[in-house]
Amino acid sequence: MRKFIGIMSAVCAIGFISFNMGVQAEDQNKGSESIKITAGSMAPVTLPHHLHQKVLNDCNLCHDLFPQTLGSINDLKSQQKLKKQQVMNSKCIQCHKTKKEAGEETGPTECAKCHVRI
Ligand code: HEC
């Protein structure tokens, strides 16, 4: 039985790895250059999407939390599958802070630099 489970998990792992390699193909849909994310009563946030794709080179640094569709963050928030400010705290600010501490090129951590009233 142990051996069977071992083989099955190896099969699953291979399947998962090749699935991920497929997703990283050159012809994938990279979405919009820039994306506006509404943020409750706060001013909306503009994400330079293609810039992040270029400097980070890993879609799943963000998309492990929400799918590659417009409005997915707010949809998941209204279904209570994402908490308010979860993307902001665990993704945007977390990464910008870590890079700042490492002395690397980074993005804003101040409220008004992301939530820009226009
Ligand atoms: C820094 C975070 C981040 C990274 C990295 C990222 N995305 Fe996104 N992506 C977003 C956000 C935020 C949205 C919009 C979600 C929403 O509207 O709720 C989005 C939306 C999308 C959409 C749908 C929107 C549209 O314009 O059609 C696609 C397609 C997409 N991403 C593809 C990708 C691919 C492919 C990569 C990697 C090459 C990637 N993204 C990397 C944050 C990111």
Ligand code: HEC
């Ligand atoms: C790096 C960009 C960034 C910074 C800096 C930032 N935010 Fe956000 N904030 C976002 C994004 C993106 C969302 C929408 C996604 C989410 O709720 O996680 C958001 C959502 C919010 C929401 C709305 C939650 C809701 O659904 O009602 C509030 C309130 C908020 N932010 C307050 C703040 C405050 C206060 C600060 C400063 C301490 C701040 N933000 C700094 C990007 C940022």
Ligand code: HEC
């Ligand atoms: C895994 C790391 C990472 C995550 C997650 C991330 N960022 Fe960034 N962000 C960066 C880096 C690195 C830069 C600096 C890019 C450059 O100019 O080379 C940056 C720059 C920015 C800038 C400034 C762009 C400019 O033109 O100066 C904004 C605005 C920004 N990020 C918003 C966001 C928002 C909103 C989110 C969440 C939806 C987010 N970022 C998530 C790493 C990240």
